[in-house]
Amino acid sequence: MDHLRATDPEIDQLIEQEKQRQASVLRMIPSENYASPAVLEATGSVLANKYSEGYPSKRYYQGQENIDGVELLAVGRAKELFQAEHANVQPYSGSPANMAVYLALMGKGGKVLGMDLAAGGHLTHGAKASFSGIFYESASYGLDRDTGRIDLAGVRRMAREFKPQVIFCGASSYPRQIDFAAFAEIAASVGAKLVADVSHFSGLCLSGDHPAPFPHVDVMTSTTHKLLRGPRGGMILCKAELAGAVDKAVFPGLQGGPHNQVTAGIAVALKEAASPDYADYCHRVVNNAKALAEGLISRGFNLVTNGTDNHLVLIDAGAAGLTGKVLATALERAGIVANANKIPFDPRSANDPSGLRMGTPALTTRGMGETEMDLVAGLVHQTAANLNDEGALDNIRSLVGELCAGFPAPGITPGSEC
Ligand SMILES: Cc1ncc(COP(=O)(O)O)c(C=O)c1O
Numbered sequence: 001m002d003h004l005r006a007t008d009p010e011i012d013q014l015i016e017q018e019k020q021r022q023a024s025v026l027r028m029i030p031s032e033n034y035a036s037p038a039v040l041e042a043t044g045s046v047l048a049n050k051y052s053e054g055y056p057s058k059r060y061y062q063g064q065e066n067i068d069g070v071e072l073l074a075v076g077r078a079k080e081l082f083q084a085e086h087a088n089v090q091p092y093s094g095s096p097a098n099m100a101v102y103l104a105l106m107g108k109g110g111k112v113l114g115m116d117l118a119a120g121g122h123l124t125h126g127a128k129a130s131f132s133g134i135f136y137e138s139a140s141y142g143l144d145r146d147t148g149r150i151d152l153a154g155v156r157r158m159a160r161e162f163k164p165q166v167i168f169c170g171a172s173s174y175p176r177q178i179d180f181a182a183f184a185e186i187a188a189s190v191g192a193k194l195v196a197d198v199s200h201f202s203g204l205c206l207s208g209d210h211p212a213p214f215p216h217v218d219v220m221t222s223t224t225h226k227l228l229r230g231p232r233g234g235m236i237l238c239k240a241e242l243a244g245a246v247d248k249a250v251f252p253g254l255q256g257g258p259h260n261q262v263t264a265g266i267a268v269a270l271k272e273a274a275s276p277d278y279a280d281y282c283h284r285v286v287n288n289a290k291a292l293a294e295g296l297i298s299r300g301f302n303l304v305t306n307g308t309d310n311h312l313v314l315i316d317a318g319a320a321g322l323t324g325k326v327l328a329t330a331l332e333r334a335g336i337v338a339n340a341n342k343i344p345f346d347p348r349s350a351n352d353p354s355g356l357r358m359g360t361p362a363l364t365t366r367g368m369g370e371t372e373m374d375l376v377a378g379l380v381h382q383t384a385a386n387l388n389d390e391g392a393l394d395n396i397r398s399l400v401g402e403l404c405a406g407f408p409a410p411g412i413t414p415g416s417e418c
Pocket of ligand 1: 093094098124170171
């Protein structure tokens with residue numbers, strides 16, 4: 001990046017340092033990944049120079065012959081992959097995608113039923129701190145206390161009592177599958193529209209490792225930068241009858257011009273996601289998460305729901321006499337980057353919760369497998385046992401460095417592809 005180095009050495013230096021960090025630590029925040037060099041190239045392209053409010057063939061500015069082609073490719077690929085009747089790839093990210101869905105499906109003050117933030121839902125599913133709980137009347141469903149799984153009888157009861165216009169399913173921190181068919185039946189029974197936010201596990205819906213949202217749901221939303229390995233962005237897929245409302249909600253309802261360079265990156269990521277290699281990658285993500293879960297359980301950790309069906313595990317650090325933050329801080333010191341997270345029925349606050357959330361998407365992109373996951377579980381265990389022992393943490397840090405050196409980071413280490 002010679003030009004950047006010459007123009008703005010401070011930013012260049014920070015980017016170089018971040019490259020180093022991403023190459024040399026175990027990145028285990030479940031919502032993070034490595035985009036391919038092809039995705040990064042498209043996202044850093046001259047498409048960023050173009051304004052294109054509107055949609056293909058219906059723009060408010062001239063000069064769209066290439067931009068329309070880019071957006072049509074992204075839309076076509078999204079529809080085909082997820083078996084959807086309509087796709088909008090313009091949302092700036094996952095939260096704006098969800099916001100546009102509210103705008104499309106409900107008038108001001110409409111009613112939404114979503115998964116409780118504390119149970120693993122996302123802020124935009126009706127949490128009181130977000131637009132979704134401020135501008136809309138929201139209620140939340142949660143988990144069964146005994147199993148830690150979504151309490152579907154509770155969802156049905158809440159739906160009957162609250163009579164929402166929209167039900168959100170999908171989660172940010174839930175290690176099991178979402179039963180779209182069951183949610184669809186509940187939504188239909190109260191005349192609500194069903195939205196599946198598959199941001200965290202979209203790829204698993206493509207590879208068959210998780211049920212597909214369509215034809216059960218009315219709308220699917222997703223970020224494009226998590227398991228999907230695209231640039232930071234969002235998309236909305238829906239039934240044909242909602243296409244007009246969704247498009248109007250995104251533009252002009254909520255946004256101005258789309259970020260064309262991101263649309264191109266999304267198109268590339270979707271092309272990559274259509275390949276057999278990507279399906280194989282998703283299978284390995286799940287197998288790795290299961291191996292990580294087993295490795296942690298065999299070393300004495302308590303996991304929410306005792307394991308995982310998807311790409312993440314949730315450790316109850318409280319059961320080990322720790323907090324999520326204490327463990328996350330020590331792990332970062334040792335080169336393992338995860339995040340403190342609430343666990344179901346957590347007695348602690350969101351700022352200092354009891355849990356630690358760890359995911360396998362990024363490590364799997366680097367090519368790590370089940371053997372490495374067991375090694376990582378061992379390193380987590382060693383870290384938890386040596387929280388204040390600088391020598392021990394240094395030792396773990398160097399083992400992490402050796403592990404990372406054996407698995408080059410795609411898009412960062414020259415020559416390595418996703
Ligand atoms: C389920 C879910 N939906 C939406 C979002 C929001 O995405 P963004 O951070 O891109 O706004 C997230 C982010 O983590 C998420 O987990």
